[in-house]
Amino acid sequence: MEIFKFGGASVKDAEGVKNLANIVRDYKNGELLIVISAMGKITNKLEELNYAYLNQSENAHSIFEEVKHFHFDIIEALFEGKHNPVYDDVANTFVEIDWLLEDEPDNDPDYIYDQIVSIGEVVSTKIVAAWLNETGNKTLWADARNYIKTDNTYREGKVDWDKTNAIIQKELKPLLAQNIIVTQGFIGGTSENYTTTLGREGSDYSAAIFASCLDANALTIWKDVPGVLNADPKWFDETEKIDQLSYHDAIELTYYGATVIHPKTIKPLQNKGIPLFVRSFITPEGNGTAITKENNPLPVPSFIFKVNQALISIFPKDYSFIIEENLSNIFDLFHKHRVKINTMLNSAISFSVSVDDNEEKISKLIDALSAQFTIKYNKNLELVTIRYYNQQTIDRVAVDKDILLEVKSRHTCQMVMKDKNTNR
Template structure:
């Protein structure tokens, strides 16, 4: 049995869904569980809708209508009018309509998960219906009843024993009957509320199912030839890695490589399940395989650029040294506001951290810090990480930029620049 995961770029339009079906058709000799992301840039659009709703902007219904129209345009290219899938999609969008009818009462993160999750719910309904239409027997599975999480909205923590039990109880029998299509990125709480697993979390969904089902492999279908040494949107002449170790892949995702979600690798490593990253437009190409392999010599450095970073310096109000007690309080606030530190540095009088900018979480963090500390910050920065670096490359990457913070270890250089 294998797990396939298709990202948003691979299902952004009708030709993409047709291509997905052709890939599945070629692999019908295998038991397949198929995890699908929201279509194209739908998650970004739903995030915009969430913010507009919380701020009670006049744009709410305009944004929502655009999202619906985008999906209905794809539906009309794939199905005849009157097909049951039109009602399935309309009924799914109703969940958003119910939410935005009333004024927002709940925390932002809760509202976010209830609205943004609809992207995956709709995309999988469409994919599942199309597979059945072209003769591929397929069953739609509501992932929210199988991946069980706590109530940490926007980053649900998986209850592994309960999740494993649910998946193993039902899914193997469904796979005997045909493909199973399920939304990525989502989980469910014990109160039946929807959670999300963190941005780009569909990879993690595939990893969870593979681990619980003891899959032969996981394949992530991307719009790139495999795992590259840098983002091809930012750099020319990128190099594809044919093979990576689990350890190297974990390091790359930890530092922000966007090709794989950071939590994806560990469950696969624990179960010794290989992960393949392959191009969905050239399905026969080998892509990259990530597995338990011996150390690989890196002739090509890995370059990871994270945009929209905040660099925050924290000091005591009485100019005393930053002590372990202070650090304990500071990290407690970071944990409470669910902000991940990308790089940190301590001096006698200050503690400096770099992290992704998130307006709501940043405001909560600074409000908490200001009670006992003085703070200064810069935003709209870049964090450049180079693994297996060469000094001349770092110099080239930082040329013409102001370096605000730099850290160098044996294998890795990290630089925060303006």
């Protein structure tokens, strides 16, 4: 059996849903479970709704009406006037949010986020499952919250692998013998049956969880690119597709910020030796990229850009060394404020890190660090990571840039840079 994962771009409209059904129709290799994200940019819109609701903004209801109309337009385009039961099913799902919006927020904001934003995946999968059935593919909709069990860390649910594996093996696996299963990415459920999410863009991770627990033969992630490219086309005019990647290189690239695969996706697959294929839903006949245990170096350097970076430099107030005790305190504060370090460098009396510039988190973190340390802070920076670098590749990305921090290992070079014409 195999797992297919389709992201929001693949189901952004009725034509996308039809294309997905065509890909499924052509699948001939046995049992199939399909993991699907929210449609198009709906997660962004639901995050906007969540923000408006928490701030009791007047436009919360109008944002939600946009979300509803978007989905009902797709349903009407698919079923062309036929009143398929999915219309009422989706309407009833949206009622849960209507009820929530009627009351003032009185719960943990992260909990509220998960209840609102998770609706995108629930609705998209109901629409896709209905269309697959309409087109002759015997399909069963399954609620991922019943199978992927997490703790109560809202917005970043930690998977209980033992519970999840037991439930999937006992309750979900038998259903695959008679049906194509359609389920959600990104979401899970607690032991009290509350909805959690697995972290932004976590649908790939969901697919890997199902693949691991079902001992799948393969996981295929369908994207709008022909496979894993050595650079993001929005940064480079010329890119090359990488035909084969090792698990090791894939983990490195995703950790450093390559967006084609979610960082948590690889490990569950590597543990079971399950190959991951990245293929194009635009040209499904292409071979894409295979990610396997074969440990071959990349044939070309790979470039990863992360913008909107902040460089935080930390100095002891008494000019003592940055030693283990100081580092322990620093890492504790980063963990407490949920700030992920993208790269770091320490010297005798300083410790510098590059992080995503989330203004709210960073402001609180710097306040906490300032109680013990002197802090310097730069914004509006870029982090460039080159896997299998050489001096030519470094020179290529450093044109008209000031390099504020550089970290090199045997195969990887990371540089925090700013434009030379930027004063900050």
